[in-house]
Amino acid sequence: QLPSADGVWTDLRLAPEALGEGSTAVDDAAIVVQHGHIVWVGERRALPAAHAQGPQHAGHGALVTPGLIDCHTHLVYGGQRANEFAMRLAGASYEEVARAGGGIVSSVRATRAASEDELFALAAPRLQALLNEGVCAIEIKSGYGLSLEHERAQLRVARRLGEHFGVTVRTTFLGAHALPPEYAGRSQAYIDTVCHEMMPALAAEGLIDAVDVFCETIGFSLAETEQVFRAAQRLSLPVKLHAEQLSDMGGSALAARYGALSCDHIEHLSDAGIAAMKQAGTVAVLLPGAYYFLRDTHLPPIAALRAAGVPMAVSTDHNPGTSPTLSLLLMLNMACTLFRLTVPEAVAGVTRHAARALGLQHSHGQIAVDQPANFVLWPLGEVAELAYWLGQHPQPTVVRQGRITSHP
Numbered sequence: 001q002l003p004s005a006d007g008v009w010t011d012l013r014l015a016p017e018a019l020g021e022g023s024t025a026v027d028d029a030a031i032v033v034q035h036g037h038i039v040w041v042g043e044r045r046a047l048p049a050a051h052a053q054g055p056q057h058a059g060h061g062a063l064v065t066p067g068l069i070d071c072h073t074h075l076v077y078g079g080q081r082a083n084e085f086a087m088r089l090a091g092a093s094y095e096e097v098a099r100a101g102g103g104i105v106s107s108v109r110a111t112r113a114a115s116e117d118e119l120f121a122l123a124a125p126r127l128q129a130l131l132n133e134g135v136c137a138i139e140i141k142s143g144y145g146l147s148l149e150h151e152r153a154q155l156r157v158a159r160r161l162g163e164h165f166g167v168t169v170r171t172t173f174l175g176a177h178a179l180p181p182e183y184a185g186r187s188q189a190y191i192d193t194v195c196h197e198m199m200p201a202l203a204a205e206g207l208i209d210a211v212d213v214f215c216e217t218i219g220f221s222l223a224e225t226e227q228v229f230r231a232a233q234r235l236s237l238p239v240k241l242h243a244e245q246l247s248d249m250g251g252s253a254l255a256a257r258y259g260a261l262s263c264d265h266i267e268h269l270s271d272a273g274i275a276a277m278k279q280a281g282t283v284a285v286l287l288p289g290a291y292y293f294l295r296d297t298h299l300p301p302i303a304a305l306r307a308a309g310v311p312m313a314v315s316t317d318h319n320p321g322t323s324p325t326l327s328l329l330l331m332l333n334m335a336c337t338l339f340r341l342t343v344p345e346a347v348a349g350v351t352r353h354a355a356r357a358l359g360l361q362h363s364h365g366q367i368a369v370d371q372p373a374n375f376v377l378w379p380l381g382e383v384a385e386l387a388y389w390l391g392q393h394p395q396p397t398v399v400r401q402g403r404i405t406s407h408p
């Protein structure tokens, strides 16, 4: 059992916007935790005497952010795809690798061959690496099973990871990730199976928090995507979308029409897609790891998203094919360096905007009274260091779900 974080945390510096959008930094702050929840936060000199009792936790001047949120991962899978990395070094494109039977389908074979215990054992150290960097909530997709039995296994492992590590896990059903070999050439038949057999069964077992589709030239069409969205709607499941990663399929506008939580990748997002997302309150999830790893050169429309006021999140997109990274802090650096986000935008992208992309904005993503205690104490001089250091990062003290889970 990890030590309780209950008590009074003092000598803290709250980062800008840690208390929510527009909130300012607080240099000498205190946080009071009771029964694993935040009951008070603010300037220490204003701390009510009634709250000042109880165990004392010295912050030693640490910079404090809300717990980080990785809002787009494919964390549960078998095998790895370093061989394709080498193929692409020899000039093969991501699409060519996919059409040659590599890509997602090769991870499907390795995932189907693994038991749930083996999938858990493979995913656990991946999750631990993210937790060590202050991640307190994470989204985990299926999409490497592509059959009822194996999609169920992935989603059960995702739930088990959350219980085992005491971290908030939101599961996303991504049965429409790729066409499994047994449905080669029969895309419509597979989508029918996804909509009428897999999704209802897995939803009934409580394994699905949201539904996603890979809407792309090498994925599923707009019509197939809408068929999946309609099935999700019938089951009252929110949707999100791998959208406009390699081309403008119009997926973002479709997703916005279904009130999507988020559209993700969006390198090829159009002005019409931006307007639709703004209207629907859909979050733009930026995945610089995949952009970098694929040597993409088509930047997402960051300035237009900023001008339109579409909230932007940042995530690892951890997956064995296009973003084999387990550092959300490296993604902060890439979001700034490659996509030109400001530091406050990037930090909001892994806190409150990431929370919104998962429908968790009422319980995660900021330090607020009555919310579960999820916050991170960084031994840093300033918040820009979260995006500045490239590859090596400070070891934070992490309070996750009211427990002190790691400290230097």
Ligand SMILES: O=C(O)CC[C@@H]1NC(=O)NC1=O
Residues within 6 Å of the ligand: 103, 104, 107, 177, 214, 242, 245, 290, 319, 320, 321, 322
């Ligand atoms: O290559 C993989 O294994 C998944 C790639 C990942 N999935 C997707 O739809 N887009 C991606 O970048």
Ligand SMILES: [Fe+3]
Residues within 6 Å of the ligand: 072, 074, 242, 317, 319
């Ligand atoms: Fe992805």
